[in-house]
Amino acid sequence: MQYFVSVVQQIGHGISASLLLFVLTLVFSMPLGLLVCFGRMSKFRPLSAVAGFVISVLRGTPLMLQLVVVFFGPYYLLGIPVSNRWRFWAAIVGFSINYAAYFAEIYRSGIQSIPLGQYEAAEVLGYNKTQTFCKIIFPQMVKRVLPPVTNEIITLTKDTSLAFVLAYAEMFTLAKQVAAADASIAPLFVAGLFYYIFNYVVAFVMDFIERKLAYYQ
Amino acid sequence: MKLLEINHLKKSFDDLHVLHDISMSVEEGEVVSIIGPSGSGKSTLLRCATMLETMNGGDLIYGGQAAVKDGVYADKEQLKKVKEFYGLVFQNFNLFPHYSVMKNLVDAPIHVQKRNKDEIHKEALQLLEDVGLADKANAYPCQLSGGQQQRVAIARALAMKPQMLFFDEPTSALDPELTTEVLKILRQLAEQNMTMVIVTHEIDFARAVSDRVIFMADGYIVEQGPPEEVLDNPQNPRTQAFLRKVQR
Numbered sequence A: 001m002q003y004f005v006s007v008v009q010q011i012g013h014g015i016s017a018s019l020l021l022f023v024l025t026l027v028f029s030m031p032l033g034l035l036v037c038f039g040r041m042s043k044f045r046p047l048s049a050v051a052g053f054v055i056s057v058l059r060g061t062p063l064m065l066q067l068v069v070v071f072f073g074p075y076y077l078l079g080i081p082v083s084n085r086w087r088f089w090a091a092i093v094g095f096s097i098n099y100a101a102y103f104a105e106i107y108r109s110g111i112q113s114i115p116l117g118q119y120e121a122a123e124v125l126g127y128n129k130t131q132t133f134c135k136i137i138f139p140q141m142v143k144r145v146l147p148p149v150t151n152e153i154i155t156l157t158k159d160t161s162l163a164f165v166l167a168y169a170e171m172f173t174l175a176k177q178v179a180a181a182d183a184s185i186a187p188l189f190v191a192g193l194f195y196y197i198f199n200y201v202v203a204f205v206m207d208f209i210e211r212k213l214a215y216y217q
Numbered sequence B: 001m002k003l004l005e006i007n008h009l010k011k012s013f014d015d016l017h018v019l020h021d022i023s024m025s026v027e028e029g030e031v032v033s034i035i036g037p038s039g040s041g042k043s044t045l046l047r048c049a050t051m052l053e054t055m056n057g058g059d060l061i062y063g064g065q066a067a068v069k070d071g072v073y074a075d076k077e078q079l080k081k082v083k084e085f086y087g088l089v090f091q092n093f094n095l096f097p098h099y100s101v102m103k104n105l106v107d108a109p110i111h112v113q114k115r116n117k118d119e120i121h122k123e124a125l126q127l128l129e130d131v132g133l134a135d136k137a138n139a140y141p142c143q144l145s146g147g148q149q150q151r152v153a154i155a156r157a158l159a160m161k162p163q164m165l166f167f168d169e170p171t172s173a174l175d176p177e178l179t180t181e182v183l184k185i186l187r188q189l190a191e192q193n194m195t196m197v198i199v200t201h202e203i204d205f206a207r208a209v210s211d212r213v214i215f216m217a218d219g220y221i222v223e224q225g226p227p228e229e230v231l232d233n234p235q236n237p238r239t240q241a242f243l244r245k246v247q248r
Helices: A002-041 A045-060 A063-078 A084-112 A116-124 A129-166 A171-182 A186-215 B042-049 B076-083 B101-111 B117-130 B146-159 B176-191 B203-209 B237-246
Strands: B002-013 B016-027 B031-035 B057-062 B065-069 B086-089 B164-168 B195-199 B212-217 B220-225
Touching (some): A063 A129, A116 A129, A129 A186, B016 B220, B031 B042, B086 B146, B176 B195, B220 B237
Parallel strands (some): B031 B212
């Protein structure tokens, strides 16, 4: 028990670092995903082609590789030396754009699943395009995409461990160090427990939202 | 006064000509039923008239104000004004599932027409009363039967205070025992002198409420006139064949 407490103390900083990475990634990637989704669904062909290409690259290459490219990119491409602060923001940027790509496709599936009749009813009632999207389409889309979005968020909590490639001191990085120093596997179990608790809370919250939206079909 | 005037309307989807040369008009207070075999272009005509489809040629005029002149659409402002003239009730109701019955009725009048909220609420309650659903104001569409949903949809269209209503096969998605309650509402509206254009398969209903029946086939208006002429004594062989088929 005492050892458990000491492990938690040692990786405590990493827990909050992982949490911060998780929260900021969600804050940036969810709205960014909507923008990318709009681009992808745009009737202006060049825009939809670019958005489609970006999504395909972000989904088709490893997140770990993208993180490294974002981190070293400024140095190799522009000659700007990478600072320690950038380490943190590179992780945020890398995660956010990668997750935005996935969210964009989830949103698109949600928007495209709304029956055409909803648009037509809105049009006949005189709603303009913005009103139609904000009042009629978006709320229905949110309900429909909750299950896949929950999946994505759960994956994200676990993916935060990939930030170790940038030597960003998140939970998994620290747990590994403590495990090595103590020659014990226990720290890894402690880290695993914390990931599990994170996701338990995520699933609980998402389930709560889903039930809140279950008032209509 | 002519509320709706359509001249030489043409509509095609790529190479498929759906409407060839449709001219028709609707007088204020008139109830017009459009009948015809499936694929005859009835629904497309309705969708062109309500601007859900873009017509390829001809005029579309509401109350003397042109929405389309010789295939050219008016500017946005003018179209917005013209849209105030009519409402449309869909075959599949198309209620907003995430809004309560009340919100389905009041949202567009509040946010599109920007009229007084208290007034709109009062009118909406009255409309729900008229369609026999005053007790369902706080229900959601998924809690209602098809017939009830269609009655809400009619009330929603009326809440916009249109001068005329279009109905696109309003009972086709309903179980037979539910069609009566919807047709009853349409009858009520006809008695109140609401101008209506109804695409329907209900021949007996068309006979009972219509001032005029239009029979369409292959994108043309084949025959039109009072129901007792078109339905009971059709002159055109196509009308005769159609009526024989549906009334067997």
